[in-house]
Amino acid sequence: MMVKNSSKVLNEEHWIVQPQFTNLNLRAAFSLKSISVEGLEGRRSFAKKIGFDPTGLVIPKQTHSTNVNFVSSFNPIENCDGVFTNEKNIICSIQVADCMPIFFAHRSENVFGLVHAGWRGLVYGVLENTSQLIFENGYKLYDFEVFIGPSIQKCCFEIKDDIVGNFQKECVFPAQKNGSYKVDLQNQAFREMRHMGFRENQIKISNECTFCSQEKYHSFRRDGKNSGRMIGLIGSV
Ligand SMILES: [Zn+2]
Numbered sequence: 001m002m003v004k005n006s007s008k009v010l011n012e013e014h015w016i017v018q019p020q021f022t023n024l025n026l027r028a029a030f031s032l033k034s035i036s037v038e039g040l041e042g043r044r045s046f047a048k049k050i051g052f053d054p055t056g057l058v059i060p061k062q063t064h065s066t067n068v069n070f071v072s073s074f075n076p077i078e079n080c081d082g083v084f085t086n087e088k089n090i091i092c093s094i095q096v097a098d099c100m101p102i103f104f105a106h107r108s109e110n111v112f113g114l115v116h117a118g119w120r121g122l123v124y125g126v127l128e129n130t131s132q133l134i135f136e137n138g139y140k141l142y143d144f145e146v147f148i149g150p151s152i153q154k155c156c157f158e159i160k161d162d163i164v165g166n167f168q169k170e171c172v173f174p175a176q177k178n179g180s181y182k183v184d185l186q187n188q189a190f191r192e193m194r195h196m197g198f199r200e201n202q203i204k205i206s207n208e209c210t211f212c213s214q215e216k217y218h219s220f221r222r223d224g225k226n227s228g229r230m231i232g233l234i235g236s237v
Pocket of ligand 1: 152153154155156157209210211212213
């Protein structure tokens with residue numbers, strides 16, 4: 001059974017969604033629209049507000065790819081949509097506006113990561129690459145807790161029949177317009193991760209839709225190319 005968000009998972013204030021993990025040495029945060037996180041300075045000042053040393057920020061150059069990296073330095077990473085580390089002084093970050101920010105926190109060791117998964121990343125294998133990366137670095141998927149943060153949900157994520165074949169049939173619903181469909185991306189991500197070996201009761205999903213919640217979140221589909229972005233962060237404290 002998929003566990004949808006709730007107050008247990010989210011400690012919502014006016015400017016932040018804060019996933020809670022068993023490993024209390026890890027801290028994670030997701031910015032709301034009400035706080036400006038633009039550019040490098042915005043991301044640094046957000047990190048600082050959360051209690052991180054902003055010099056430790058790792059900033060991937062996101063391209064909707066399926067590339068996920070395990071990093072041990074702060075150098076910027078080209079063509080990358082997910083970062084993991086086991087370094088105490090590194091803070092993983094990503095930006096999103098509708099795509100899923102997926103947080104990974106090891107239950108007992110200092111290992112964590114953040115993945116940017118839009119529909120392309122999802123269907124082309126960003127989660128397969130994530131689980132491969134975790135495995136190659138000597139860790140077990142079932143040791144990780146996962147949180148899928150606020151993102152566009154099945155109420156608003158509409159596609160045409162040209163790409164519908166990419167999605168699991170259990171996650172697709174007919175939309176009102178002919179030849180259009182609604183897709184539950186969070187459920188597809190959940191099903192994939194469960195299949196790969198993550199524990200289903202350790203995968204939590206925010207039920208907030210970025211497109212619907214205009215007051216709280218930026219949405220690329222709603223606001224177009226001038227849309228702002230939200231920032232996800234995870235690191236050690
Ligand atoms: Zn919606």
